[in-house]
Amino acid sequence: MSDQDDDELRYADMTVLELLTEMKDTSETIVDLAYASLRFNSSSIAEEVRKLEKDMDDLKYAMRYRVMLSARSRDDAKQMSGILEVGLAADRISDAASSITSLLRFPQEKRPYINNILNESDEKYRMVRISDVSDMKGRTIGPDLAVEAQTACRIIAVKNRHGWTFDPEGFFKLRAGDEVFARGSAESLDQLSAYASGREPYEFPEAVPDDKAEEDAADDAEVEEALTEELRGEDSE
Amino acid sequence: MSDQDDDELRYADMTVLELLTEMKDTSETIVDLAYASLRFNSSSIAEEVRKLEKDMDDLKYAMRYRVMLSARSRDDAKQMSGILEVGLAADRISDAASSITSLLRFPQEKRPYINNILNESDEKYRMVRISDVSDMKGRTIGPDLAVEAQTACRIIAVKNRHGWTFDPEGFFKLRAGDEVFARGSAESLDQLSAYASGREPYEFPEAVPDDKAEEDAADDAEVEEALTEELRGEDSE
Numbered sequence: 001m002s003d004q005d006d007d008e009l010r011y012a013d014m015t016v017l018e019l020l021t022e023m024k025d026t027s028e029t030i031v032d033l034a035y036a037s038l039r040f041n042s043s044s045i046a047e048e049v050r051k052l053e054k055d056m057d058d059l060k061y062a063m064r065y066r067v068m069l070s071a072r073s074r075d076d077a078k079q080m081s082g083i084l085e086v087g088l089a090a091d092r093i094s095d096a097a098s099s100i101t102s103l104l105r106f107p108q109e110k111r112p113y114i115n116n117i118l119n120e121s122d123e124k125y126r127m128v129r130i131s132d133v134s135d136m137k138g139r140t141i142g143p144d145l146a147v148e149a150q151t152a153c154r155i156i157a158v159k160n161r162h163g164w165t166f167d168p169e170g171f172f173k174l175r176a177g178d179e180v181f182a183r184g185s186a187e188s189l190d191q192l193s194a195y196a197s198g199r200e201p202y203e204f205p206e207a208v209p210d211d212k213a214e215e216d217a218a219d220d221a222e223v224e225e226a227l228t229e230e231l232r233g234e235d236s237e
Numbered sequence: 238m239s240d241q242d243d244d245e246l247r248y249a250d251m252t253v254l255e256l257l258t259e260m261k262d263t264s265e266t267i268v269d270l271a272y273a274s275l276r277f278n279s280s281s282i283a284e285e286v287r288k289l290e291k292d293m294d295d296l297k298y299a300m301r302y303r304v305m306l307s308a309r310s311r312d313d314a315k316q317m318s319g320i321l322e323v324g325l326a327a328d329r330i331s332d333a334a335s336s337i338t339s340l341l342r343f344p345q346e347k348r349p350y351i352n353n354i355l356n357e358s359d360e361k362y363r364m365v366r367i368s369d370v371s372d373m374k375g376r377t378i379g380p381d382l383a384v385e386a387q388t389a390c391r392i393i394a395v396k397n398r399h400g401w402t403f404d405p406e407g408f409f410k411l412r413a414g415d416e417v418f419a420r421g422s423a424e425s426l427d428q429l430s431a432y433a434s435g436r437e438p439y440e441f442p443e444a445v446p447d448d449k450a451e452e453d454a455a456d457d458a459e460v461e462e463a464l465t466e467e468l469r470g471e472d473s474e
Contacts, residue, residue, distance in 0.1 A: 008368060015290065016350065017353050017354060017357065018349055020354045021353075021354050021357040021358050022330065024354060024358045024464060025358050025359050028359070028360065031330065034326075038323075045349050060282050077408065079343065080349050082343045082347070083348065083350050083351075084349055085336065085337065085339065085340055085438065086275075086337060086340065086351065086354060089271075089294075089333050089334060089337045090333075092329070092332070092333030092336070093268065093330050093333040093334060094331030095329070095333075096326050096327075096330045096332075097324050097326060097330060097332055099322065099325075099329070100322065100326045102257075102322065103319050103322050103323065106319045110316050110319070111316065111319055111320065113253065113254055113257065113320050114320075116254050116258075116314075117257045117258050117261060117323060120254065120255075120258040121258050121261045121262050122262050123265065131303075135346065146424065148389050148421075149424045149425050149428065150389075150420065151290050151389070152385050152386045152387075152388070152389040152425075157333070170240065176321065179440050184385075187386045188385065188389075190388050194272045203340065222247075
């Protein structure tokens with residue numbers, strides 16, 4: 001069975017909502033990886049961008065097909081075309097971002113500005129290596145470390161002797177020697193770096209009792225509902 | 238003096254590097270605000286997206302002008318066209334994102350999927366109100382609270398009785414009653430919510446002695462340089 005068939009099967013089980021959510025998330029990964037390919041002068045990262053672009057195309061066709069099947073009336077069709085817009089915007093964002101990787105054809109010394117731009121902008125990219133004495137060693141990115149919540153950095157890729165893992169899942173376990181590519185503010189990346197090198201002990205997430213978490217979420221939902229109502233009022237004035 | 242003249246003066250003092258950095262940062266703000274306009278059904282946020290789109294156009298023209306003036310030879314011109322590519326990609330990303338706001342023309346009940354997509358995706362948007370008993374009250378987003386590092390949420394806008402502040406600077410001081418629009422993972426937004434409501438005491442950033450911070454940064458730079466060298470080796474094989 002070819003990859004193409006695999007993809008068609010993979011997307012066949014997804015709802016329109018799942019397809020669109022996947023498109024939005026993929027477009028964000030593509031933007032990150034496109035900038036990262038320049039930052040680290042890496043054609044392997046650029047190659048992954050091309051693969052994800054292909055995934056986006058498959059998702060787009062799957063979404064169009066599903067939407068066409070669902071529209072039963074003129075009103076339906078109008079509403080559906082609106083839904084398509086989010087997916088198409090995500091696809092255009094990906095196209096624009098992936099064009100950035102074409103800059104790799106310039107030798108690095110011929111594009112001195114690029115690293116400056118990436119170092120000056122709010123969101124920066126950095127790679128850190130997990131040291132043998134780091135608390136991060138042997139722990140999962142999500143359940144054990146909650147890297148994003150604890151460091152405010154997003155791990156966009158990990159490289160080790162098995163190769164690259166792009167946009168790793170929460171259960172991905174970090175090992176000594178792993179090279180972690182992350183995005184964040186300068187301060188957040190400094191913090192991640194201190195944890196990865198073992199210079200500082202990792203600050204592990206606190207376990208929240210389930211009922212407390214649910215209660216908080218209910219409170220939040222209530223406040224937010226009220227605020228949304230208010231805002232809607234303001235806008236329709 | 239018209240706004241147009243103001244903008245031209247503002248951008249006239251900026252270097253190509255500064256212009257491009259501003260374009261990259263603005264494109265990221267536009268993507269956030271475009272999704273947020275749908276999430277909160279807000280035509281004021283959509284209006285800000287249109288203003289930022291206009292800024293992007295001005296930045297693009299300023300960048301092109303500056304680049305044309307700088308190119309003195311064929312080699313120069315080739316290199317410069319590469320530099321333009323990052324700015325143009327940022328501009329295309331912004332165009333794609335701002336097309337999302339056109340969905341606001343559908344009544345909210347006619348686009349039930351949208352909030353689901355935005356709630357299911359990795360990066361979520363939420364608004365929280367700063368309560369009178371919150372530790373965040375009366376403190377600056379950056380120096381005092383280091384919101385991004387401490388909560389892993391990015392504040393994309395604040396609304397209070399003076400109106401909206403989009404992409405607020407670090408010295409922006411939060412007041413009781415301020416409505417804060419933030420982006421982050423569900424867990425990070427729950428944490429921000431607990432701080433904003435005063436349900437949990439804020440965890441303030443630790444002050445790092447200056448010499449220690451500099452030493453760490455030097456260590457990091459050294460490790461990263463070595464990794465970049467390695468990676469370059471791999472790619473040119």
